[in-house]
Amino acid sequence: MTWTFPTSRISHDGAGTVALETCHRVSDYTAVARRRGQVFWTSSQLPDGATALDVHCPECAADRGLTVSGTWGAPAELTCLCGHSWTPRLPGLLPEQLLRQLIRLAADGPIKAIRYHLIKVDAADTHPTPLHDAVRPLVADAGRELHRRAWIFSDDETRVASDLLTQAGLRAYWSPEALEALARQTRTEEEQLARVVDMYRALAERSRWTGNRLGRFLAQATAVLKPIKVLTMDGLEPGPTWSGVSPVLEDARSALGAVHVILAAGATGDVDY
Template identity: 80%
Template sequence: MTWTFPTSRISHDGAGTVALEICHRVSDYTAVARRRGQVFWTSSALPDGATALDVHCPVCMADRGLTVSGAWGDPAELTCLCGHSWTPLLPGLPPEQLLRQLVRLALGGPIDAIRYRLIKVDAADTHPNPLQDAVRPVVDEAGRELNRRTWVFDDDESSIASDLLTRAGLREYWSPQALDALSRQSRTEEERLAWVVDNYRALAACSRSTRGRLGLFLARAASRLRPIGVMTMDDLEPGVTWSGVSPVLEDARGALGAVHVVLTAGATGNVDY
């Protein structure tokens, strides 16, 4: 199990929307609060006019004090104070999405959220970078060829690279440092995901119509990065990263960025990187 946290109340509207209410012990947060013994609440609301249907234990019918646990992408498991555990089946909500919704609601905003370390069982684990690791051999091979001048972009390759970089928002051929600065721009996670998926699909489409060494590079990169093409918000497990976005999205963005560095180097001839 990857996530686990106690709740005060879980309710839903019967159509796939979930609301969560949690009573926090402030003692978990600060030394001052430990002395005062205070509590505060995290709560979310159902849509206006919706009837709140409380999730309850099928054995003892309790609807308070349920503990949520589960791994991202798997069905949530609820455990009642009576000791019974079960996977709730809520109308309009696939079982594997309930955990995702509850975790996002529990993490909430910066003020009233449960701290990440209190909800993520293995929060200290280093997140893997499967997409960056997958594309690295392709990028490294292309980089060596460019650096040794055994591959020099011709006019057609430079034009194709320019089109892909422009689509990515790189209206100049920027350095890796500038690419890093671009990635730090403030965007919503939905906007970042849309950028990643759009740029992967452009890369994949271009790989099918490009010949020669560049076509081979694009085809190999697109093959390694294929999971990006079907990525959705449900895949973006929350986590601690330097940018504040999901580790999965951070990985996808970094993998695409590595491909863009190769395209930038080849199109500009600045291959000493």
């Protein structure tokens, strides 16, 4: 995904911490504000005691009115009102990390939807789901075998599947009370990422010593889902999703969920899903 957004000022402390001040016209969004011509500012401050080192244009030395653009994971490019563009080199911060920090700062806050609408260049509101798409053929094949009774879980396969579902915090049958408690449960994005990685590692571990058809399915699934193993918070590109978490994390959860559907269907015999 490519991002671009205006900023009034970018500062850093020389140790990797970045502050961002943005100034947007509310008139871009509502008819009432369009008549009033309102402007709003959003800013993220440096830690107390940190010295603000402003980012300047190398050509005209301007430190305001800059535009940030770039692709997640690549170096950010700044463009000044004078027309000069450059990739800033900041002490204590790798070039490819600046854009990630600025997007998270610009997108954080109570009016997140407006800011995402402003800074997102791509017209489409949907995000690619490479992991879910990659595992889908394996899940579809396994689902057809279960549905046709060409694959019926053995006692050993049922035990493995049940253990994996329990490790993932899933149940074959949910009571109304358990569902209500689950609905009230909240996890930070960092906690959800840790849970997703743990679920993947459990599947990968079981795939190494599980035989029969289930062992082959787990081995194939964990092979295509291997990117989950190295996911970090820094790699979770922001973006609006129905769950509010990063599209990358949402994709990983969806892909693992598809695998868990097969485990639950085989373990319970409820294959008419």
